[in-house]
Amino acid sequence: MSESISHVSMRVRGYHLDGYGHVNNARYLEFMEEGRWAFFDEHPRLIKQLHSAGRAFVVVNLNIDYRAAAVQGDDLTVLTGIVEVGDRSAICHHRIVRKDGTLVAQADLTFVLLDIKANKAAAIEGEVRDVLQGLIAPKETFTA
Numbered sequence: 001m002s003e004s005i006s007h008v009s010m011r012v013r014g015y016h017l018d019g020y021g022h023v024n025n026a027r028y029l030e031f032m033e034e035g036r037w038a039f040f041d042e043h044p045r046l047i048k049q050l051h052s053a054g055r056a057f058v059v060v061n062l063n064i065d066y067r068a069a070a071v072q073g074d075d076l077t078v079l080t081g082i083v084e085v086g087d088r089s090a091i092c093h094h095r096i097v098r099k100d101g102t103l104v105a106q107a108d109l110t111f112v113l114l115d116i117k118a119n120k121a122a123a124i125e126g127e128v129r130d131v132l133q134g135l136i137a138p139k140e141t142f143t144a
Contacts, residue, residue: 002137005081006039022069035080061110075099081137
């Protein structure tokens with residue numbers, strides 16, 4: 001598996017569940033956000049480049065594919081990485097896998113780069129682009 005993919009382990013707790021005893025669909029968003037924070041923690045150069053460029057990531061689209069229910073006590077791993085970088089947006093891929101290898105959910109999250117001062121989307125260019133492109137991991141590497 002690629003070094004550009006972060007891995008976060010977590011255990012499903014009772015407060016993650018809905019009335020049916022499964023992880024509530026909205027909780028998966030939190031699990032994936034935890035994965036993104038870990039990704040940024042593991043790639044401090046990216047955050048440094050964003051800050052020095054006066055930029056921030058802003059989520060503009062999220063498509064989730066729920067594949068299997070997770071229940072209390074399940075040990076999950078959230079895999080997170082960049083799979084595509086365009087001129088003005090990029091795609092972050094997430095996979096949530098149960099300890100037994102079952103794919104629980106996967107998602108593609110599209111983000112743009114926000115020019116903080118202008119409060120509008122900015123081109124992905126310069127050192128920020130270089131760093132992002134250096135972190136690209138094809139989706140196939142999430143299952144290797």
